[in-house]
Amino acid sequence: MRRALAAAMRDAVRSGRLAPGTRLPSSRQLAADLGLARNTVADAYGDLVAEGWLTARRGSGTLVADRTITPPVSVRSSAQPPGEPCYDLIPGNPDLTAFPPAAWLRATRRALAAAPDDAFGYGDPRGRPELRAALADHLARARGVYTSPEHILICAGISHGLQILSKVLAGRGARNVAVESYGPDRHRGLRAAAGLETLSLPLDTHGTYPVPPDGTDTVLLTPAHQFPVGTTLQRDRRTAVVDWARRTGRLVLEDDYDGEFRFDRQSVGALQALDPGCVVYLGTASKTLAPGLRLAWMALPPTLAEEAVAAKGQIDSCEVFSQLTMADFSTSGAYDRHVRAARRRYRDRRDALVTALAQHAPKVRVIGAAAGLHTVLGLPPGTEQRVLQSATRQGLKVASLSRYRRERSLKAMADAIVVGYGVPSDAAWPQALSALVRILS
Amino acid sequence: MRRALAAAMRDAVRSGRLAPGTRLPSSRQLAADLGLARNTVADAYGDLVAEGWLTARRGSGTLVADRTITPPVSVRSSAQPPGEPCYDLIPGNPDLTAFPPAAWLRATRRALAAAPDDAFGYGDPRGRPELRAALADHLARARGVYTSPEHILICAGISHGLQILSKVLAGRGARNVAVESYGPDRHRGLRAAAGLETLSLPLDTHGTYPVPPDGTDTVLLTPAHQFPVGTTLQRDRRTAVVDWARRTGRLVLEDDYDGEFRFDRQSVGALQALDPGCVVYLGTASKTLAPGLRLAWMALPPTLAEEAVAAKGQIDSCEVFSQLTMADFSTSGAYDRHVRAARRRYRDRRDALVTALAQHAPKVRVIGAAAGLHTVLGLPPGTEQRVLQSATRQGLKVASLSRYRRERSLKAMADAIVVGYGVPSDAAWPQALSALVRILS
Numbered sequence: 001m002r003r004a005l006a007a008a009m010r011d012a013v014r015s016g017r018l019a020p021g022t023r024l025p026s027s028r029q030l031a032a033d034l035g036l037a038r039n040t041v042a043d044a045y046g047d048l049v050a051e052g053w054l055t056a057r058r059g060s061g062t063l064v065a066d067r068t069i070t071p072p073v074s075v076r077s078s079a080q081p082p083g084e085p086c087y088d089l090i091p092g093n094p095d096l097t098a099f100p101p102a103a104w105l106r107a108t109r110r111a112l113a114a115a116p117d118d119a120f121g122y123g124d125p126r127g128r129p130e131l132r133a134a135l136a137d138h139l140a141r142a143r144g145v146y147t148s149p150e151h152i153l154i155c156a157g158i159s160h161g162l163q164i165l166s167k168v169l170a171g172r173g174a175r176n177v178a179v180e181s182y183g184p185d186r187h188r189g190l191r192a193a194a195g196l197e198t199l200s201l202p203l204d205t206h207g208t209y210p211v212p213p214d215g216t217d218t219v220l221l222t223p224a225h226q227f228p229v230g231t232t233l234q235r236d237r238r239t240a241v242v243d244w245a246r247r248t249g250r251l252v253l254e255d256d257y258d259g260e261f262r263f264d265r266q267s268v269g270a271l272q273a274l275d276p277g278c279v280v281y282l283g284t285a286s287k288t289l290a291p292g293l294r295l296a297w298m299a300l301p302p303t304l305a306e307e308a309v310a311a312k313g314q315i316d317s318c319e320v321f322s323q324l325t326m327a328d329f330s331t332s333g334a335y336d337r338h339v340r341a342a343r344r345r346y347r348d349r350r351d352a353l354v355t356a357l358a359q360h361a362p363k364v365r366v367i368g369a370a371a372g373l374h375t376v377l378g379l380p381p382g383t384e385q386r387v388l389q390s391a392t393r394q395g396l397k398v399a400s401l402s403r404y405r406r407e408r409s410l411k412a413m414a415d416a417i418v419v420g421y422g423v424p425s426d427a428a429w430p431q432a433l434s435a436l437v438r439i440l441s
Numbered sequence: 442m443r444r445a446l447a448a449a450m451r452d453a454v455r456s457g458r459l460a461p462g463t464r465l466p467s468s469r470q471l472a473a474d475l476g477l478a479r480n481t482v483a484d485a486y487g488d489l490v491a492e493g494w495l496t497a498r499r500g501s502g503t504l505v506a507d508r509t510i511t512p513p514v515s516v517r518s519s520a521q522p523p524g525e526p527c528y529d530l531i532p533g534n535p536d537l538t539a540f541p542p543a544a545w546l547r548a549t550r551r552a553l554a555a556a557p558d559d560a561f562g563y564g565d566p567r568g569r570p571e572l573r574a575a576l577a578d579h580l581a582r583a584r585g586v587y588t589s590p591e592h593i594l595i596c597a598g599i600s601h602g603l604q605i606l607s608k609v610l611a612g613r614g615a616r617n618v619a620v621e622s623y624g625p626d627r628h629r630g631l632r633a634a635a636g637l638e639t640l641s642l643p644l645d646t647h648g649t650y651p652v653p654p655d656g657t658d659t660v661l662l663t664p665a666h667q668f669p670v671g672t673t674l675q676r677d678r679r680t681a682v683v684d685w686a687r688r689t690g691r692l693v694l695e696d697d698y699d700g701e702f703r704f705d706r707q708s709v710g711a712l713q714a715l716d717p718g719c720v721v722y723l724g725t726a727s728k729t730l731a732p733g734l735r736l737a738w739m740a741l742p743p744t745l746a747e748e749a750v751a752a753k754g755q756i757d758s759c760e761v762f763s764q765l766t767m768a769d770f771s772t773s774g775a776y777d778r779h780v781r782a783a784r785r786r787y788r789d790r791r792d793a794l795v796t797a798l799a800q801h802a803p804k805v806r807v808i809g810a811a812a813g814l815h816t817v818l819g820l821p822p823g824t825e826q827r828v829l830q831s832a833t834r835q836g837l838k839v840a841s842l843s844r845y846r847r848e849r850s851l852k853a854m855a856d857a858i859v860v861g862y863g864v865p866s867d868a869a870w871p872q873a874l875s876a877l878v879r880i881l882s
Contacts, residue, residue, distance in 0.1 A: 006710075007582075007585070010585060010710070010714065014714070043706075046706075047706075047709070047710070049676060050673075050709050051585070051676065051679065051709055051710045051714070051715070052676050052679040052680040052683070052715055065680060092562075092563065093563065096558045096559060096561045096562055097558050099561050101553045101554070104553075105546070105549065105550055105553065108546065108549065112542040112545075112546065117537045117538050117866070118537060119733060120537045120540050120731035120732070121533075121534045121537055121731070121733060122533065122727075122732045122733075123732075123733060144451060156597070156759075156760070157756075157758065159754070159756070159758075160758060186755055189755075232491075235490060235491050235492065235493050236493075238492065238493040239506060242493070265484075265487075265488075268488070268491050268492055269447075269451070269488070269492045273451065273455070273492070274492070274493055274494075286563075290561035290562070290761075291562050291756075292560060292561040292562060292563075292564060292760070292761030292762065293561075293760060294757075294758060294760045294761070295760075313600070314627050315598075315600070316735075317597050317598065317600075317601060317735060318597075318735065318760070319597070319733070319734060319759070319760035319762075319763050320731075320733030320734070321733065321760075321762070322760050322762055322763070
C-alpha cells in the first residue's frame with residue numbers, strides 16, 4: 001500500500017495534478033480519508049520527501065516540491081516501411097529457422113552445470129578459457145588455423161574484432177588499411193573512428209590483387225570467399241600477400257566469415273597458417289549458427305595478443321553463457337554435426353539455383369566459387385535496372401553488385417546482382433527460387 | 442585420409458621437416474608408399490598447392506614452396522599469482538553461487554520457443570523489444586524510473602553504457618564529466634578515450650555535494666548508494682543537481698548499480714524520475730544476477746536517444762539469447778522472486794556483520810546506508826595499515842577505502858576499509874565474517 005500510494009502521488013506530481021507548492025493533508029487526515037493506517041501514509045510521505053517530490057517543514061506541513069516536470073516526448077517514430085517484400089535474398093543472415101534450439105539448450109544445461117562459479121563473474125577480457133580451448137582445436141581441424149588458446153580473443157562479431165584491431169593498429173602508428181574494392185561498407189566507420197584511412201585494392205578476373213602499394217600499413221581480405229564477388233584468392237596471391245607482410249613487417253587481416261561453407265572440394269585452409277606471425281584470422285558463429293549470438297573470434301599473432309586484449313578492455317565485454325554453451329557445443333561434436341547439415345542445405349540450394357538458371361536463364365552467369373551463403377549472378381549487359389525493377393514488383397529483395405562497390409575510381413564490374421540463398425527458410429526457398437528465375441528468364 | 446595427409450604435410454612444412462624447395466615424390470609414388478589411393482594423394486597435393494604450401498610446375502614436379510615459416514612463440518605467461526587468499530571481500534561481484542541456473546534455463550527455453558525467427562539475426566541496436574518492454578515496466582515498479590521501451594538502450598554492462606554516453610557527450614561538444622571523489626577508477630579511461638576530462642565533486646558528512654562548479658558539462662553520480670562510501674544522496678542535493686541540469690541544459694548520469702538492495706526501508710526511487718529529460722538512468726543485472734550476462738540498460742532522455750543508439754552502432758552488439766531470457770525472467774515474475782531472495786540474503790549478512798562488530802569490535806563504525814553488497818568500516822585512527830596487514834595474514838582480501846580515492850586534492854576520509862559481503866558463498870560467509878571480526882577486534 002505504501003508503495004502504491006507513493007507511486008500514485010509521484011504520478012500526480014509528475015502530471016501536474018498536484019501543483020508545486022500545494023499543501024498536502026496531514027498523514028492522519030489522509031489516512032482517515034483513504035482508510036489506511038497512519039504509518040502507511042507517513043511512510044509514503046517520507047519516501048517522497050527523500051526522493052525530492054515533496055518537502056516537509058516543521059510548522060508548514062507537507063508541500064509538493066517547487067519544481068516543474070516535463071514529461072518525456074517521443075522524438076522518433078518506429079513505423080515500419082510499408083510493402084515489405086516477400087522473399088529476402090540480401091546476403092547477411094543464414095537461415096535463422098535452422099538454428100537448433102534443442103541442441104543448443106542441452107549444451108547450455110551441460111555448460112552451466114560444469115562451469116566453475118567464477119565463470120559468471122567479471123571475466124578475463126580474452127574470453128572464457130573453455131571456449132578458447134575448444135576453438136583452437138576446432139579451427140585447426142576445420143580451417144587449418146595454427147594457434148593456441150592463449151592467442152585467441154573472443155569478440156562480439158567480426159565488426160567488434162575489426163574495431164579492436166583498428167585501435168591496436170592506430171596505436172602502433174598505422175595510418176591506413178587497404179580493403180578489397182567490393183565489400184560491405186559498414187566497417188569503414190570503425191576504421192575512420194580509429195583515425196585510419198581506407199584504401200582500395202584492385203580486382204581483376206582472378207579476384208583481388210592483394211599486394212598493396214608502398215605506404216600501405218595493413219591489408220584486410222576475405223581470402224576463402226571474397227565478399228561479395230565470391231572468388232577464392234589465387235594461390236600465388238595468397239603467398240604474395242603473406243610475403244609482403246613478412247617483408248614489410250605489416251599485418252594481413254583475414255576475414256573468414258563463411259569459410260565453413262565450401263561445396264565443391266575441401267575448403268581452402270586459412271591464409272593465417274602460412275604465417276601465424278603476420279596474419280590475424282577472424283572467424284564467427286554468425287553464419288554457421290546465428291548473428292544474435294554475437295560470437296566471433298580472432299587468432300592473433302603472439303606479438304599482437306597483449307595489445308589486442310588491452311584494446312578490448314579490462315573485463316570481458318562478451319556474454320559468458322553463450323561462450324560456455326558454444327564451447328560445449330563444439331567439444332561435444334554438436335557444432336560439427338550442425339555445420340555439416342547446414343553445408344548440405346546451402347549446397348543443395350546453390351545447386352538448385354545453378355540448375356534452374358542453366359535451364360531457364362542460360363545467359364545469366366554464376367560467378368564465384370561454389371561456397372558460402374550467396375552468389376553473384378552476371379547479367380546480360382544493360383539488363384540490371386530492368387531485373388532490379390521486376391524483382392521489386394515480384395516482392396523479391398535482391399541487391400545489385402554495384403551496391404557493394406567501395407571505390408569509385410577503380411573499374412566497375414559489369415551488370416550483376418548478389419543473391420543470398422541462405423536467408424529464406426527451407427519452406428520458402430522453392431518459391432523464392434521460382435520468383436528469382438522468373439525475373440531472370 | 443586426404444584431409445589427414447594434408448594436415449600432416451602442412452605440419453611438416455611448418456616445422457621445417459620438409460624444407461623449402463624440397464621435391465616431393467610423385468603422387469603415384471607416395472600413394473604406393475603409403476598404401477593409399479593415388480587420387481587421395483593427388484587431392485591432398487592439390488589442396489596444399491591451392492593453399493600455397495606446395496608449388497606444382499609442369500616438368501619439375503611438386504616442390505615445397507619457397508618460404509620460411511616462423512612458428513608462433515608465446516609472449517605471455519598465464520601463471521597464477523601464488524598464495525590466493527581464502528576469502529574475497531573486495532566488492533564487485535554478487536554471490537555467484539546463488540545464480541539460479543534452473544530458473545534461468547526454464548526462461549531461456551520459453552524465450553527461444555516464443556521468439557520470432559528474426560530475433561536470432563542482426564538486431565536493432567537499441568536491443569530486443571521484448572526486453573526493453575519488460576524493463577520499462579520493471580524499472581517503473583521497482584525504481585520509479587519514468588521511461589518507455591523506445592527510450593531504453595540495452596548495453597553490455599554499465600561501463601559500455603558510460604562508453605556510449607562519453608561518445609555522445611564528446612560529440613555534443615562536452616569537455617568534461619564531474620564524478621564523485623571516491624569511486625571505481627576503471628571508467629576514467631573510457632572518458633579519456635572520448636576526449637573528456639574527469640573532474641571531481643567534493644564529499645562531506647552528508648555525502649557528495651553534486652552541484653558542480655561553472656564550466657562543468659556533465660555530472661556522474663551513484664545517488665541511491667554511493668560507491669564505495671555507501672551514503673544516500675540527501676534530498677536537497679537530489680533536487681539541487683537536477684535543477685542545475687535543467688537550468689544549464691546539462692546532463693546528470695545516474696549509476697544505479699545496486700539500487701535493488703536497500704534493507705532498512707523502501708528504496709529511494711531513481712533520481713531520473715525527478716526529470717527524465719535531463720537525467721540518464723543506468724541499471725544492470727551484474728549485481729542482481731551475474732556480471733557474466735553483460736546485461737545493463739539505460740533510460741535515456743528522448744532528445745538523447747537517437748544519438749546514443751547511433752553511438753552504440755548500426756547493429757546490436759549485445760548477445761540476443763540472454764536479452765530474450767531476461768525479458769521472460771522479468772515478465773514471468775522470476776526476477777522479482779530472485780531479487781527478493783537475494784535482498785534477504787545480503788540483508789542477513791549485513792545484519793550479522795553489524796551485530797558481530799558491535800559485540801567484538803565496538804570501536805569500528807559501520808558507515809553508509811543499510812544497502813547494497815558492501816559497506817565501509819571506519820577504523821580507529823592510525824590502525825588501517827595494521828588491519829590490512831593482518832587481513833593478508835588471515836587470507837582475507839579487503840580493500841582500503843583510500844584505494845577508491847579518485848582525487849588527491851580533496852580531503853581524504855579517515856582510516857577505513859571497504860568490505861564486500863556479497864562475494865562469499867552462503868557456506869563460506871560465516872568463516873569469512875569470523876576472520877574479519879578477528880582482525881578488527
